[in-house]
Amino acid sequence: MLEAMATQTDEFAFAMRGKRLQDFLKGRREFLSLSQEDVAEILGISARAYGNWERGRVKEWTDDKLYALAEALQMTDYQVVRLFRITVNRDPRPNPRTLAFQKRLQDPAAMAFLDDYTAMMNALSLPTYVVDHRCDVKIANRAYRDLFRSVGPYGKAIPGRSFLRFGLFHPEAPTFLANHGDWQLSLLAQLASSLERNGHDPELQSIRREVLRHDALRSTYLDELPGLILSSGADLAHHEGTHLKLRHPDHRIGLKSCRLVEETPRSLECLGLTRITLVLTYVSDSVMDQRQIQHHGKAGDCHAA
Numbered sequence: 001m002l003e004a005m006a007t008q009t010d011e012f013a014f015a016m017r018g019k020r021l022q023d024f025l026k027g028r029r030e031f032l033s034l035s036q037e038d039v040a041e042i043l044g045i046s047a048r049a050y051g052n053w054e055r056g057r058v059k060e061w062t063d064d065k066l067y068a069l070a071e072a073l074q075m076t077d078y079q080v081v082r083l084f085r086i087t088v089n090r091d092p093r094p095n096p097r098t099l100a101f102q103k104r105l106q107d108p109a110a111m112a113f114l115d116d117y118t119a120m121m122n123a124l125s126l127p128t129y130v131v132d133h134r135c136d137v138k139i140a141n142r143a144y145r146d147l148f149r150s151v152g153p154y155g156k157a158i159p160g161r162s163f164l165r166f167g168l169f170h171p172e173a174p175t176f177l178a179n180h181g182d183w184q185l186s187l188l189a190q191l192a193s194s195l196e197r198n199g200h201d202p203e204l205q206s207i208r209r210e211v212l213r214h215d216a217l218r219s220t221y222l223d224e225l226p227g228l229i230l231s232s233g234a235d236l237a238h239h240e241g242t243h244l245k246l247r248h249p250d251h252r253i254g255l256k257s258c259r260l261v262e263e264t265p266r267s268l269e270c271l272g273l274t275r276i277t278l279v280l281t282y283v284s285d286s287v288m289d290q291r292q293i294q295h296h297g298k299a300g301d302c303h304a305a
Contacts, residue, residue, distance in 0.1 A: 018056030021086050025054045028073045042072040042209045061087040071206040074155050113267055114139065121275075128277040130268065134203040135164040135194055138273060147278075148176065150249055163276075164190060165207065168217065178245035178255060181220070186244060186260065188221050246280060256280040 029039055040050035052058065053069065066087060070080045084092040118139050121128055127144035129137050137160060148159035151172055157165035167173050167187045174180040188211065195204050211217045246258040259279045268275060 017086060021056040022054055024082065024086060025069075025073065028075065028079070029054070032074060034073075038213070039072050042206075042213065043068055056087075058087075063093055066092070067202060071202060072209075110271055114271075117268065124277075126277050126279060128275060129163060130273050130275045131163070132274075133194065133198050133272050134201055135190065135207075136162055136203070144278070147248065151176075163187075168207070169210065169214075176247055176249070178247045182244055184217060185220055185224060188217070188225050192221075192225060246278065248280070256282060 029036070036050050036054065037047045040047040043050060045053075053065075058065070066083055067080075070083055073079075075083065080092055084090060117130075118141075121130075121139065121141035124141055125143055127147045128141050129144050130139040132138055140160060145160070148166075151159055151166070151170065154170045154172070155165075156162055157169040159166045164187055167177055167183050168191075173183070177183040191204065191207060191211070195201075195208065198204055208221075211221050243257045243259050246256050248254060248256055257280070259281075261277050261279050262274060263277065264274050
């Protein structure tokens with residue numbers, strides 16, 4: 001009799017945990033205006049399989065499954081902890097690669113170097129920022145922060161966290177990044193380059209899945225980008241490519257020509273970091289338009305070939 005009661009208690013606890021998980025995941029999914037089919041596509045599984053995930057009908061929750069689910073539903077750190085506690089009754093274990101990266105950055109010599117490097121960056125008038133292998137912004141100078149100070153929150157797609165996500169997904173990006181389609185093409189080249197070096201990184205994979213869910217971005221990524229890469233290379237397309245247009249929030253500065261330039265010292269490179277500067281200059285619209293024609297003409301020639 002005691003065994004039967006224990007079994008009933010376990011079944012009740014399992015059912016309650018499944019209901020909590022279902023309410024949590026469904027609420028998050030509906031907040032993002034996603035269907036079960038949408039989430040399944042992001043995860044690369046069938047809609048039926050995701051339906052079982054959402055109802056808690058999973059034999060074994062692994063960290064990989066839970067992290068993939070958290071990324072698909074764009075969860076905050078707090079929500080990730082809650083997801084782990086509901087499903088496996090513990091806090092999430094840190095990603096080993098992330099731990100190794102953090103350990104390098106916490107070395108006293110590295111911390112001292114980064115403090116000095118940050119001071120040097122703040123002395124520059126041009127907006128400049130430092131990213132890790134996931135394209136997350138780790139350091140940004142005052143000029144960069146001032147440039148995007150008025151940008152509103154939008155998940156991970158904010159300039160202080162990821163300029164890549166901001167340029168691709170934030171609804172306010174076109175306000176700053178004039179000729180937004182050209183910016184998106186350049187940033188997609190950066191994504192392709194980063195994926196080439198870190199193809200198994202879950203954050204980069206998550207960004208690519210978001211791109212493929214977006215009709216216009218998917219078309220650019222699959223159709224237009226390959227020709228641009230063939231003509232100039234992914235790194236060149238992003239860092240040394242055509243001039244873009246940036247609209248500065250200070251009306252006295254106004255519309256500027258912008259080139260994204262990478263200039264990374266070896267000490268920064270050894271920490272797995274890259275510095276990118278937004279080089280702002282004045283170029284007349286006629287010159288800018290001619291450069292755009294030449295740039296797209298080269299990509300078109302490559303498509304024709």
